[in-house]
Amino acid sequence: MGAYILRRLLLMIPTIVGIMAISFAVIQFAPGGPVEQVISDLTGQQGGDRLSGSSGDLGQSFSDDSSGRYRGAQGLDPEFIKKLEKQFGFDKPPLERFGQMMWNYIRFDFGESFFRNTSVIDLILDKMPVSISLGLWILLFSYAISIPLGIKKAMSDGSTFDVWTSGVIIVGYAVPGFLFGILLIVLFAGGSFFDWFPLRGIVSDNFAQLNWWQKILDYFWHMTLPLITLLMSAFATTTLLTKNSFIDEIKKQYVTTARAKGLNERQVLYGHVFRNAMLIIIAGFPGAFITAFFTGSLLTEYIFSLDGLGRLGYDAIVKRDYPIVFATLYIFSLMGLFVSLLSDLVYTWVDPRIDFDRRDV
Numbered sequence: 150m151g152a153y154i155l156r157r158l159l160l161m162i163p164t165i166v167g168i169m170a171i172s173f174a175v176i177q178f179a180p181g182g183p184v185e186q187v188i189s190d191l192t193g194q195q196g197g198d199r200l201s202g203s204s205g206d207l208g209q210s211f212s213d214d215s216s217g218r219y220r221g222a223q224g225l226d227p228e229f230i231k232k233l234e235k236q237f238g239f240d241k242p243p244l245e246r247f248g249q250m251m252w253n254y255i256r257f258d259f260g261e262s263f264f265r266n267t268s269v270i271d272l273i274l275d276k277m278p279v280s281i282s283l284g285l286w287i288l289l290f291s292y293a294i295s296i297p298l299g300i301k302k303a304m305s306d307g308s309t310f311d312v313w314t315s316g317v318i319i320v321g322y323a324v325p326g327f328l329f330g331i332l333l334i335v336l337f338a339g340g341s342f343f344d345w346f347p348l349r350g351i352v353s354d355n356f357a358q359l360n361w362w363q364k365i366l367d368y369f370w371h372m373t374l375p376l377i378t379l380l381m382s383a384f385a386t387t388t389l390l391t392k393n394s395f396i397d398e399i400k401k402q403y404v405t406t407a408r409a410k411g412l413n414e415r416q417v418l419y420g421h422v423f424r425n426a427m428l429i430i431i432a433g434f435p436g437a438f439i440t441a442f443f444t445g446s447l448l449t450e451y452i453f454s455l456d457g458l459g460r461l462g463y464d465a466i467v468k469r470d471y472p473i474v475f476a477t478l479y480i481f482s483l484m485g486l487f488v489s490l491l492s493d494l495v496y497t498w499v500d501p502r503i504d505f506d507r508r509d510v
Contacts, residue, residue: 161486183237183263183469259476269476279457291383299391322385327448330378349454394426
């Protein structure tokens with residue numbers, strides 16, 4: 150196992166470099182950029198694809214040339230353009246910029262935001278509590294609900310319980326999360342009916358003055374609606390996957406043999422079926438982990454005014470704040486790779502018969 154772990158760790162290096170290189174190359178061809186964003190802000194434009202002025206001299210577009218630098222527009226001081234390029238690092242060739250970026254990222258030096266006047270790592274650390282709160286609780290609750298429910302549905306396949314729970318799951322999965330979040334706000338957060346829950350933030354303004362148990366209650370009071378919103382779709386896939394996996398295992402010959410030996414259903418289920426059926430659930434853990442921490446919570450963060458990493462990354466993409474974009478991509482890629490390795494280690498814990506040292510990575 151030690152050799153396998155070492156190989157996986159070494160493979161992470163070209164993998165993360167490849168991810169960053171492809172993303173960096175795509176950015177070079179993306180329309181707009183931080184220089185255009187600044188100039189469009191200065192000229193009162195919202196777009197950044199074209200600039201116009203009263204004299205008509207600013208009507209020429211800004212774009213990237215083959216070296217990745219911005220070309221100036223007629224009527225603008227070339228020195229001003231050069232200063233902007235130097236400020237954002239576009240005075241250097243793309244390969245040099247990519248190499249410098251990767252060297253800094255290896256040391257977890259993410260530089261400063263283009264537009265927020267603060268270091269990227271400070272921004273990420275500031276937004277991390279919100280994303281951790283959403284991600285960890287969603288993973289915990291979704292798996293705590295999905296696995297027992299999926300096992301119960303598998304053991305009672307075709308029963309009334311299985312049918313009506315499947316209906317609830319399908320409806321919860323089919324309804325978009327943001328629509329369900331808006332419905333919760335309308336019903337319970339001061340919309341048209343009740344005003345039971347707060348609409349923004351993960352804690353109250355007076356959180357520091359509360360005692361320990363009041364802080365816990367205040368925290369979960371704020372997190373109730375966002376977590377319910379995310380849970381409605383988060384547990385559906387895992388529940389059905391768990392059910393189908395257990396049904397497939399229950400139909401196999403070794404289960405019939407175990408029953409013939411006189412084992413009761415609980416012994417058969419948790420002594421034989423559980424390990425084999427859980428392998429496919431573990432395989433989906435890395436994707437669920439990354440989704441819970443970033444993509445799955447983006448709309449929820451916007452709906453409930455939660456300032457987390459998902460919202461930070463989205464705003465950075467819209468604003469072309471590349472240091473934040475690449476830093477969040479780098480961090481989440483690393484997290485995904487390490488979680489994938491962790492899921493393999495859990496494989497061997499669930500089923501000791503699996504030996505990764507005997508197979509290629």
